[in-house]
Amino acid sequence: IMCASAKYNTRGPALIPRMKTKHRIYYITLFSIVLLGLIATGMFQFWPHSIESSSDWTVEKRSVHDVPVVKLPADSPIPERGDLSCRMHTCFDVYRCGFNPKNKIKVYIYSLKKYVDEYGTSVSNTISREYNELLTAISDSEFYTDDVNRACLFVPSIDVLNQNALRIKETAQALAQLSRWDRGTNHLLFNMLPGGPPDYNTALDVPRDRALLAGGGFSTWTYRQGYDVSIPVYSPLSGEVDLPERGPGPRRYFILSSQMALHPEYRLELEALQAENGESVLVLDKCSNLSDGVPAVRKRCYKNQVFDYPQVLQESTFCVVLRGARLGQAVLSDVLQAGCVPVIIADSYILPFSEVLDWKRASVVIPEEKMPEMYSILQSIPQRQIEEMQRQARWFWEAYFRSMKAIALATLQIINDRIYPYAAISYEEWNDPPAVKWSSVSNPLFLPLIPPQSQGFTAVVLTYDRVESLFRVITEVSKVPSLSKLLVVWNNQNKNPPEDSLWPKIRVPLKVVRTAENKLSNRFFPYDEIETEAVLAIDDDIIMLTSDELQFGYEVWREFPDRLVGYPGRLHLWDHEMNKWKYESEWTNEVSMVLTGAAFYHKYFNYLYTYKMPGDIKNWVDAHMNCEDIAMNFLVANVTGKSVIKVTPRKKFKCPECTAIDGLSLDQTHMVERSECINKFASVFGTMPLKVVEHRADPVLYKDDFPEKLKSFPNIGSL
């Protein structure tokens, strides 16, 4: 608007001077009025509003009671019953979702209306607190769109969370009159309490045609796999009660049952268990003689003992979750919150979010028939696993149960993953608690392959201007049988590499890459010229390695293709005095790093170094012209969780660490700098990924009393 008015003002003065003065005021007034009108119009036009409902949204501060009332004629259409054969490919209009770079579905929420029947009696409660929270969460999420034309999924604001709180036929009619209903295609309904007396259907009874159902209590007979989403029954206690996470471990009771309205048959079985196993089993029931004002839902009793609910759940290792009239039980949420491992006894129940969550890691499912064996079944679970299940249970609650927001977003994400399967969230992301995600590694080269020897390796020599030494390295390395290509990274922008004719003549292709800047990271760039998996990074002054040693290094790399396999080894140590890490290059019995002045590694790590290095490490290394090798060691160890492999005995290397920094000798400052690198990287990675080992790799017959000429790699370890 600002730029619009300025534009018209500049045009105005050009016209006005030609008019008579007496008319000028008149014109200016007229013009101002028009201009104001324009601005108002513009504002109105640009002001966000819906084409379909223009006035609903303009006022923010409104009460639920002020929403428009819609009267449903008695004969208004009713949708078909839910179609049990529906699947994404038959009932879902995927064309609405389209291909988009973000791979996110767009979700539209209908505006809130109050539905009444012909006689003005309302069809249901307008909206419950939970459904309002759910819609708010969707509206605040990335999935939300306010443009009904761009939407892929439609969420009615008609609250069907609890089937008992609504009138079935009229609710169905209300659904059918939604502006984009179209037989319920791409409509998503949320329901937590389905069915009603006497038969308690396991899915919402409201006729809903093709609409998807996010339901809490599906059985295998009503759940349309890959179409519906099974959701938890939200427990409002989650919001009220703060149960701090309890460390895993043994608890006072082994098995606890806290449900109040159990079928007598179940209760008998539980009591039998209690009689058999004594104190370790606690079967609670409702309290009969509570004083007034104490909410019954927050207390449980066993004989005369009164327990606080849900706090008591934290006192038990396992908590029984039995089916009631419905399969889905809110107590599951309470149990998970307490970090108690749920023992789910509800045949044919589809567990919440079972499409993505691995319930075997957080719960024990026991067939109803096997209830009497429950104790022995649970006893057979190893303690370590119980602890893990306790953690997992709590994590499931935190991530997917704790609020309506969590439930709504998980539901949408599941649907999103079906529509964009190639961008779906992985099993690990859904199931691993943050602590596991943090401590575990997922090796990008996880398949155990021993790469074929025939492809050989590519030697990458980083050089600046030491041509003579470089040529010697080239000549030496070219003697290694498995060398397939030699790549010289010419890091000197002020000087041209020697002419072609001057380079040593070798049996493999030799390529020179000129870099744009003198950066250490150039050595780790995933050049297209590197066509082999194996890269030998070698400095331009490493001439002491024999052909046998290099060839053997390559063979070792083939057996450990996901590791750094190198010659000079180094160690990091914890300096107790200074309370920080220290770099060690002395003769030690341990190694945790190899120098990349001479090391084999997989080309994938070049890609990682260049594009996925955490934090500012890459630039930091380039700026300091040091520690690129330590950074590489950190990177590889962090992503694979594995140690380096040092090959062959120690040699007198001509200060391999200082090759990149010309002229600097291996003095104290250097060691201090390297130590600082380790500390810096450890803080960026947030952990110390390096692994210390005491072994190195030698040929099988190394130093064995055996004729040298019969050994595969005789010339190893010569100084």
Next chain:
Amino acid sequence: MQTRKKYIFLTFLASWLLLFLFGGDQLRRLSPFSRRKAESRRNWPRWTDRSLLKSFADPEELQRDGDPSLLSPRERRAARLSVYGSSRCRMETCFDFSRCEKHGFKVFTYPQERGQPVSETYGKILSSVERSRYHTANPEEACLFILGIDTLDRDHLSGQYVRNVDEKIRSFPLWNGGRNHLIFNLYSGTWPDYAGDLGFDIGQAMLAKASFDTESFRPGFDISIPLFSKDHPQRGGDRGWLHRDSVPPKKKYLLVFKGKRYLTGIGSGTRNALHHIHNGKDIISLTTCKHGKDWEKHKDTRCDKDNIDYERFDYQELLHNSTFCIVPRGRRLGSFRFLEALQAACIPVLLSDGWELPFAEAIDWGKAAVVGSERLLLQIPSAMRCIHPERILAFQQQTQFLWDAYFSSVDKIVHTTLEIIKDRLSPHRSRSRFLWNALPGGLLVLPDFSTHLGDFPFYYLQHGYSPSKKFTAFIRAASQAGSLSQPILRLIQAVSGSQHCAQIVVLWSCEKPPPPSGKWPQTTVPLTIIQGRRQVRGAGRRQGSRARAGSWSSHPTAQPNLSVLPPQLSDRFFPFEAIQTDAVLSLDEDTSLSTSEVDFAFLVWRSFPERIVGFPTQSHFWDPEQERWGYTSRWTNELSIVLTAAAFYHRYYHSLFTEYLPAGLRELVDGLAACEDILMNVLVAAVTKLPPIKVTQRKQHKEAAAQQAECRDGAAGTPPSGQRSPSAPHSAPAKGKGTAGSRRFSQRQGCLDQLADWFGYMPLVSSQLRLDPVLFKDQVSVLRKKYPSLEKP
């Protein structure tokens, strides 16, 4: 003039106004700088009275979700059985669990009908079942039944269609309405709709079927299996084609398809559209109209040109050189190309709406394939281009893992089917989805051993665990004398001196009773003696009875009166309960080791907990002249077997050895001398696909075979003398090795052959390295070295 100007001016302004009023909305849509920012989005309103809203359910209602008037649980379960017919079978309604309680999961195969030969493929399936460790010949103890009638091809136009199946099965006394039966099927239905109908009433039997559609699939009951050809190998199976993880992982073509274009009929919707995405560059989609007898009748304008293009490309070459392979539905939902693409590491892009993917109950296909939608074919190219290289690399590796773990042979497909069913019987002792989808795969992970990931050697890194810091020394004593020999005393001393040793367990495999407690050396760690326990074998092994037969502490007072049967060599790999640590140091009584050797080897093992880490080694080779596998213990530059006379490995391998391998194979090994440790190596190599690890040894160990001297067979041959002294290593075997005429030796060679035959391939992998201490034989002061004693000659 003035007035005119005025009017012009007014008209001009008015038209601007009008333009804004009516065109504004369109303008707003067109304008790139439209202010549709988050804050101006019309979000769900923040109701002023939102905190006053009522909860969706009364807390009381939520917690007291019971209705006493309801059917009792027992009645409900009974009612359920009658309400849902066989088309809606679930395990709890159509499967009789009680049959599996007494004898565990046992599978019975009906004898084949006389005069009714089964197809080659069905024959393979039956023999896979018979090769499985769950097979039983006794229908009384069976939990699952498999028909002897070939039900694979139920297309009644096919030559292999078996008629009158209904009558036949009804005459089987065991049929029982199909309860606890498993029916295999590859082809169902026929032209034109290829429906799922099998042409007979399967009743309450489970169906393991290829091309299952989600609609007729009974979740948790049926099993979708892949379509495989009759040439699919019985066992072993070809490796995947991915031999290297190329970076970048993209291959020459992005996306390929080569196959039939259906002009009419079911499946033509997709097949007839595939040619649209062909771009002749990185997307090759070739179709041919030639199929069926009357294709020319339906021929269209494209056909001739397409048929020519079709011949220009080789299918195998496309498979090898493409990143993604389109796997569209054929007439049926599944196709051979699914497994072909999987093996070729060509990431399958599935265009087969409504296909219940093979073993989807266990396998997470989202990690290895792109499940596309037939309707969105034209979006596939751009979607595939957007997939990140890292994801492609992971996809490629996962295809290979899945292929090798579950699909590469009929054995694997059938065993996966059985394991999935077995897992349903006791959900609390079943594999989590993680186990099925991580190396080494569900078949090699026994939930009866443990359900905790940290108890297996495979998942330490993925879950941030580490193997236990102590080991159990497990010594097999088979000396003929009833007394203790000097070597075993020395060995116990050396091993118990290790700071990492938690306990020593001696397996006394002799008929003579072990010496009384006073004769055993005093050690700082507990010493347990286990009597050879042949007698407990076979008795409910599957029920997880970790029989602790005849084991007692280091102070035996009374010796149990056991009817001792001849100890078996493979008994040493029984999962003894006495072994409490992750690491086992397996030893023979005459092995000679020093404490520092043990210490160092244990530290190495902690870095490679899934492998065998040990001292004396052998290497295997293919003998082209005799066309058989051989092995040598001569000094060679390679190794592929670490003898279990002195080796660390994970205790899980005891369980795998005893419970995963079928009894027949163990008996075979027991019949051959000194084969059991080779079998252990073969097993571990088959699981890990990696070579074992050799560590520094101070002096040469004797060839272990010599010392397998059973107490009964005192005259056991000594190995050929040439074996202990260094002799020339050969890439091919030295000839004339048998000059000593060692029966044992040739038996051992036979062992390797028989194992390779049973596994269907040679699992052993060679290594060229040995792990030494970092400063081993370096020219540095001995005082600096942690393991100086290893260097002594």
